[in-house]
Amino acid sequence: NNHDLVVAENLRSSNMLKNHALAMSISDVGWRTFLQKMEYKSALYGRSFITVSPKNTTQMCNDCKFAMGTKGTEKLTLKDREWTCPNCGTFHIRDINASKNILEKGLEKLAKEKEKSLA
Ligand SMILES: [Zn+2]
Incomplete structure (x- = not known):
């Protein structure tokens, strides 16, 4: 509520x-x-x-959109609770970064649904 x-x-x-x-x-x-x-x-x-x-919500840096596991980097494992993006240097708390990615995806989906309903 x-x-x-x-x-x-x-x-x-x-x-x-x-x-x-x-x-x-x-x-x-x-x-x-x-x-x-x-x-x-x-x-x-x-x-x-x-x-x-859930695709890439954990592995993607919310700041620069770099995906871990690409360009020779290792994917984050369950043990990696905090990490620093090798592309832009931003320090992340794993779940907070993922939550930002999830919210962004949700807002994009919402915007697309509104576009469709207006068309
Ligand atoms: Zn980054």
């Missing part, structure tokens, strides 16, 4: 369940059920709730 827009990753749980470290927490929480509840509650309060693809 306190937020006009909530954006979440539409997690590919079948892929993530292959990762034993994540399997337990994801199946326990029931991500899909959580997303459904978010959708229901958002509609109830007249808010927007959208999901976006």
Whole structure:
């Protein structure tokens, strides 16, 4: 009720369940059920709730859009909670950087949906 827009990753749980470290927490929480509840509650309060693809939300620097794992760099692993972008030198806290990328994707998706509805 306190937020006009909530954006979440539409997690590919079948892929993530292959990762034993994540399997337990994801199946326990029931991500899909959580997303459904978010959708229901958002509609109830007249808010927007959208999901976006998780592709590159963690690996991409929100400042310069450089993707880790490209140009000879290593992808971030689950252990990398903080990192510095090798392209622009920005220091990132992993989840904060990812949340900015998720919000940006959500806003882009919202803008495209509005364009379509006006056309
Ligand atoms: Zn960067």
